Every structure is written in structure tokens, then in C-alpha cells.
Amino acid sequence: MNCSAPRYIPDLVRAIRSATQKPIVVYPNSGEVYDAARRDWRGSGSGATFAEQAREWYACGARIIGGCCRTTPDHIRALAAWARALPPSSSSASEAK
Numbered sequence: 835m836n837c838s839a840p841r842y843i844p845d846l847v848r849a850i851r852s853a854t855q856k857p858i859v860v861y862p863n864s865g866e867v868y869d870a871a872r873r874d875w876r877g878s879g880s881g882a883t884f885a886e887q888a889r890e891w892y893a894c895g896a897r898i899i900g901g902c903c904r905t906t907p908d909h910i911r912a913l914a915a916w917a918r919a920l921p922p923s924s925s926s927a928s929e930a931k
């Protein structure tokens with residue numbers, strides 16, 4: 835699943851998990867929304883918040899977690915710090931796109 839807002843990921847992962855046991859890959863965007871009138875991004879999308887949300891994506895069944903639009907090295911660093919603390923048999927990969 836690529837470039838969806840973080841808030842949609844848990845329900846989407848659960849829906850996919852109900853249909854397959856294959857590894858689920860999620861690369862959400864930062865959750866910020868583009869305001870075309872102002873030509874600017876709105877909302878927050880910090881790396882720490884992203885990594886906190888990733889815990890729920892993982893709990894729902896996602897096993898490869900990264901970031902798409904508006905994610906930064908800070909997002910991936912926060913994800914990696916969390917993922918390194920997981921037990922070895924359940925670890926997931928994280929990378930920037």
C-alpha cells in the first residue's frame with residue numbers, strides 16, 4: 835500500500851490481512867494535506883508521530899514499513915529506531931522512497 839494517509843492504514847491493513855497471509859507492505863505519506871489555494875502543505879507529519887503510528891500498522895499486520903511523499907530521513911530514522919527494538923523474529927524493514 836503506497837502513499838495513503840497514515841490515518842487510513844490500520845483499516846486498510848486489516849482488510850488486506852483478512853484476504854491474504856502474504857507480507858503486507860505499507861509506505862504511507864506523512865499525513866500532511868496539500869492546500870492548492872495556499873500552495874502549501876497543512877497538518878503535521880513529524881517523524882516521531884509517524885513512528886508511533888507505525889506501531890499500530892505493525893499490530894494490524896504490516897511487516898514492511900516505509901514512507902512515501904513528505905516523509906523525510908527523520909521519519910525513517912524514527913521508524914528504524916523502533917523496528918530495531920522489535921524481537922528478531924518479528925522485525926520489519928524500513929526504508930525511504
Ligand SMILES: [Zn+2]
Pocket residue numbers: 836837863902903904
Ligand atoms: Zn507518495
